[in-house]
Amino acid sequence: MPTSTKLQEYWHKNLRMTGFLLFVWFLATFAVIWFVRDLNKFTFLGFPFGFYMTSQGSLAIYVALVWCYARYMNKLDKKYGVAED
Amino acid sequence: MSNAWIGYIFMAATFGLYAGIGVMSRTADISEYYVAGRRVPAVFNGMATGADWLSAASFIGMAGTLYLSGYDGMAFVLGWTGGFVLVALLLAPYLRKFGQFTIPDFLGARYGGNVARTVGVFAAILASFTYVVAQIYGVGLISSRFLGIDFTTGIFVGVAGILVCSMLGGMKAITWTQVAQYVILIIAYLVPVVMLSQRITDVPVPHLMSGQVLQKVTEREKEIFNDPKQLEARALFQKKADDLAAGLKGQPASAETERQLAELRAKAKAPTPHAEPFPGEDEKTRDTARLNFMALAACLMIGTAALPHILMRYYTTPSVKEARQSVFWSIFFISLLYFTAPALAVLVKFEIYTKLIGSSIADLPAWISAWAKVGLVQIDDINHDGILQLAELTLNPDVIVLATPEIAGLPYVVSGLVAAGGLAAALSTADALLLTIANALSHDVYYKMLDPAASTPRRMIISKILLLLVALVAAWFASLKPDNILSMVAWAFSIAASAFFPALVLGIFWKRANQWGAVSGMAVGLGVCLFYLIGVKFHGMTPWFGIKDIAAGTFGMPAGMLTVIVVSLLTPAPAQAARDMVEHCRYPNLRNGALDEAA
Numbered sequence: 315m316p317t318s319t320k321l322q323e324y325w326h327k328n329l330r331m332t333g334f335l336l337f338v339w340f341l342a343t344f345a346v347i348w349f350v351r352d353l354n355k356f357t358f359l360g361f362p363f364g365f366y367m368t369s370q371g372s373l374a375i376y377v378a379l380v381w382c383y384a385r386y387m388n389k390l391d392k393k394y395g396v397a398e399d
Numbered sequence: 400m401s402n403a404w405i406g407y408i409f410m411a412a413t414f415g416l417y418a419g420i421g422v423m424s425r426t427a428d429i430s431e432y433y434v435a436g437r438r439v440p441a442v443f444n445g446m447a448t449g450a451d452w453l454s455a456a457s458f459i460g461m462a463g464t465l466y467l468s469g470y471d472g473m474a475f476v477l478g479w480t481g482g483f484v485l486v487a488l489l490l491a492p493y494l495r496k497f498g499q500f501t502i503p504d505f506l507g508a509r510y511g512g513n514v515a516r517t518v519g520v521f522a523a524i525l526a527s528f529t530y531v532v533a534q535i536y537g538v539g540l541i542s543s544r545f546l547g548i549d550f551t552t553g554i555f556v557g558v559a560g561i562l563v564c565s566m567l568g569g570m571k572a573i574t575w576t577q578v579a580q581y582v583i584l585i586i587a588y589l590v591p592v593v594m595l596s597q598r599i600t601d602v603p604v605p606h607l608m609s610g611q612v613l614q615k616v617t618e619r620e621k622e623i624f625n626d627p628k629q630l631e632a633r634a635l636f637q638k639k640a641d642d643l644a645a646g647l648k649g650q651p652a653s654a655e656t657e658r659q660l661a662e663l664r665a666k667a668k669a670p671t672p673h674a675e676p677f678p679g680e681d682e683k684t685r686d687t688a689r690l691n692f693m694a695l696a697a698c699l700m701i702g703t704a705a706l707p708h709i710l711m712r713y714y715t716t717p718s719v720k721e722a723r724q725s726v727f728w729s730i731f732f733i734s735l736l737y738f739t740a741p742a743l744a745v746l747v748k749f750e751i752y753t754k755l756i757g758s759s760i761a762d763l764p765a766w767i768s769a770w771a772k773v774g775l776v777q778i779d780d781i782n783h784d785g786i787l788q789l790a791e792l793t794l795n796p797d798v799i800v801l802a803t804p805e806i807a808g809l810p811y812v813v814s815g816l817v818a819a820g821g822l823a824a825a826l827s828t829a830d831a832l833l834l835t836i837a838n839a840l841s842h843d844v845y846y847k848m849l850d851p852a853a854s855t856p857r858r859m860i861i862s863k864i865l866l867l868l869v870a871l872v873a874a875w876f877a878s879l880k881p882d883n884i885l886s887m888v889a890w891a892f893s894i895a896a897s898a899f900f901p902a903l904v905l906g907i908f909w910k911r912a913n914q915w916g917a918v919s920g921m922a923v924g925l926g927v928c929l930f931y932l933i934g935v936k937f938h939g940m941t942p943w944f945g946i947k948d949i950a951a952g953t954f955g956m957p958a959g960m961l962t963v964i965v966v967s968l969l970t971p972a973p974a975q976a977a978r979d980m981v982e983h984c985r986y987p988n989l990r991n992g993a994l995d996e997a998a
Contacts, residue, residue, distance in 0.1 A: 325985055332488045339484045343477055343700070347693050350470075350676045360610025365674050368473045369741035370606060373480050373734045380487040380730050384723035387492070391720065396986045398718045 324394040331386055335379050342367075342375040402811050406545040409815040413583060413823065414560050417576045421564035424572035429855050432569030432862070433500040433838060434714045441721040443578050445728020448712045450577035450584065450827035452479070452733050454530075455537025456888055458584060458824035461737075463796025465744035469673040471688065472744075474695040476737050478892075480730060481696070482703020487726035490704060491713040493907045493984040495722035498714065501835075502707040502899065503843040509906040510914040511977055513848050518921045520839045522898035523707040525925075527832045528873065529887040534829035535561075535877040538822060540797075544773060545818040551878045557822075558874045561829050566863050570715060573830045580823035581732060587820020588736055588800075592743045595807040599746060609742035612749045613674055619752045620672050623789050626757075628782060632790040635781045637667035666779075666790050673748060687945040698952035702892025705899035708828075708835040719987035747799055750806050751792075760787050766805035770798050833873070837866040889949045890932055897924035897955025901963045909967075910981050916967030924959020928952055 346353065346367045353364030361369075391397035430436050439447065457479065465472040497505055503519035538557030543550045564576045596605035599612060623629060640663035643656065652660065671678040677688035703709065712729075716722045755763065760780055770776040775795040778787065801821070804813035841862035846853055853861070881887070901924060902917040932951035934940035946953055983989070 321986060321989075328985075335484070335488055339481065339488075343481050343696060344693055347477075347689065347696065354674075354676070358610070359607060360612075360614055362674055364676065365470060365613070366610065368470070368477060370738055372477060373738055376481050376484050377727070377730050377734055379484050380727045383487055384720075384727050387723055388720050391987050396988050398720060398988045 320394060321396075324390060324396060327390060328387065331383065331390075335383055338375065339379055342372040342379075346372055402814075403547060405811055405815045406547075406818065409819045410542065410546055410822070413819045416579055417560060417826070418563045420576045420579060421567050421572045424575055425567035426569065426571050427856070427859065429858060431571045432859060433842065434711075435569075435571040435574045437498075437715055437717055439574055439715045439717075439725075441716060441724035442728050443574070444712060444716050444721075444725040445732050446581040447574045447577035448709065448725070448729035449732035449736075450581040450823070451708060451712060451831045452729070452828070453581075453584060453736055453824050454828040454888075455534055455540075455821065455825035457736065457740075458588065458821050459537065459541075459797050459800050461800075462740045462743040462747070463794075463799035465741055466748055466794070466799050467796055469671060469678075470676045471678075471692060473741065474692045475699065476741060478696045478699025479703060480734050480737050482700040483726060483730035483733065485700060485704035486709065486713075487723065487730070489904050489907070490710060491722050491726045492719045492987070494710060495713050495716060495719050496984045496987055497980075500714065500842050501838050502710055502903075503839060504847075505906070506902060506917065507843070507847065509977060509980060510902070510912075510917040511974060512914060514918050515902070515914060515921070516843055516847065518918055518925075519899070519902075520843045522894065522921065522925055523839045524836055526706060526891045526895040526898070527708060527835050530891045531829050531832035531836070531869075531873045532876045532881070533888045534825045534832065535874055536880070537825035538829065539877060541818055541821050541825065544801075545815070550880070554874050554878050557826065557829075558870050561826055561833060562867065562870055565830050565834050565866055569862075570834060573827075573834060574715060576830065577827045580827040584820040584823040584827075585732070585735055587816045587823070588739060591803045591807060591809060591813055591817060592739055592746065594809055594813070595746050595750070595803065596742070598807055599749060605742035605746060606738060609745040613745050616673055616745060616749050616752060619749075620670075623752060623756050624670055624672075626788065628784060628786065629788040629790055632782050632788045633667050633669070636663050636790060639781075640664050640667060662793075666793065670789055673745065690944065691947055691950065694946050694950035694953040698893050698896055698950045698956075699889075701896035701900050701956055702894075702952060705895040705903065706891070707839070707895070707899070708831040710903075711831075711835060711838075743803065744799070747803060747806060751794075752789075755792065756787055756789050758787060760785055763787065764805075766802055769805070770802055775801075829873075833866060833870055836869045837862055840865045840869070890951070893928050893932065893950065893952030893955060894925065896952035897928035897959050900924075900956055901960040905960070905963050905967075907981065907984060909964075910978050911967055911972060912963055913967045913970055913973040913977070915970040916963040916965075919966045920959045920963030923962040924955045926955075927958040928955025931955065 346364065350364035350368065353367060354362035356363040358366045426432055428436065461475060464475065494505060497508070499505065499508065502523060503516045506519040507513065507516035535554055535557060539550050539554035542548065542553035542556055546553065548556070564572045592605045593603045596608050597603040600608040602608050640660055643660055643663065647656070677685045677692065679685040679688055713722045713725065716725050760778065767776055767778065771778065775798040777793040779791050781791060782788070801817060804817055841858065845861050846858050898921050901920050905912040906917065928951045931954050932948040935942050935948040943954065
């Protein structure tokens, strides 16, 4: 079914944001695991940095990602007139 | 006041609280029973999801696993938090907009018909049942230890506690009980760690201080790993294992001997440094360990985003907007615990490595013998020097969290609090899982397939009877004390990831996905996953790329995804109704028939 251009634009912006955040999620998870030995050469708060990322850093990134998405989308809803209230 | 009374009071007070909330939230309204009337504000839904999510394994087992496996245990920390990013980005808002009652509901509506719904019901029950058995087992374990009743009685006391909430008020009662349970479990988790951190470092923030403590642990490891007495103890364990194996003379060993042999070999093995990722003898073992770490993290994340009892929670918020915010609160509240677990493991390791190892066995603190009595701590002075070497101490992972208050020298009240927290974690997860199973049977099977004309009171009665039956069957299974309970829980993630994730996500993001694609995709995903994990675990199949059975979803999920795509493309496009439904889910609110205007 053809959808109005405005709605299509809304959906594409959503997809772009989702893709970007998934990319960050991927880096925070799999890139950190893959390179953990190299990251461990640095020290942060007394932790080897790779160890720190896996035990705290990546978790903080996840929380931030979900927060960003909620904020971005709730604004986008308003802008494109698809908000619920 | 005696310790037994502290145990009774904590149990009675928390059970009373949950039962009180359950009674106050009793309901006869079908929407309140299934989705709490869709009136749960984002923050509270976040807390309830937190309690839903944090199970006996997270509360009791996680820090212990990190203690024993060091860095390599961290796949659980990443997997069980990162999964919520997928929930937030790919599922929660769309499911909320769809706005029905269960996950099979979505599959039924999107892929038109009862076949997709039936496969969904089957997978939902398969994934949830092993999980709920593990929770009830945890309830039995804690209540028997802290109330001094026997294990089976403990299980049935726990099930009674679960049923008081869910039978009377369904999702509504469960939600508000879970909010209370979250508060109790997070306080119970944080208090002993904060106090331990204060004692070791003089700063009550374990997350910041555990880095320095980790350095000290690493220093200490160098001394105790290479202590001649430690090496001697390990050699003696190895000799004992070899003697035992030689005694078999090639005969197949009994299960008991197998267990002893494995235990001795584990004691003889060289310990690995806490902070070192993927320890191994050569580059190849290390690479396989890294691959397994990644595969496990991926399975746990995708599984998280496909477990029906979690996804169901996002049906209960008032709006799509609040559903999005609610995932944020969920991951926030959940990561509070997962943030703390690695710090707890490091602090406890420091205490044990510096205070226990190398000290005289006659003067060990009292908690050692107390937990040795229940078999969770084992001391074996194999070289008879009267001094404790690392190899001579065996800790069960469950003991770390439960004994932290005693390790830190805190009053017994804190132990009571920790037990109450563990119980809250197990009960709240069990609540949600039982409701998921009962709803799949009562709503999807009975109401949607067998008797669509059933009246509301009849649906409620059926649902409550099923809840009772499922609870009793699960309790019976738990009372058998199945051996593989923990690995079975990890399987639930692979099963959910393989069966649900492709059909759900493609159902939202790809309009072309159709009934045939989804049904065959779910079947193939589930089939590959089960084939792999049963083959590797029980039939000695050679693992593909060295991936362990626990991460079977690594193969099941992509197989399912590929099947959905290929089969959908080979068969006719879905009907207009399905495409309209996808459009409907994608926009939180289509005012003034925006779609018609476009068409």
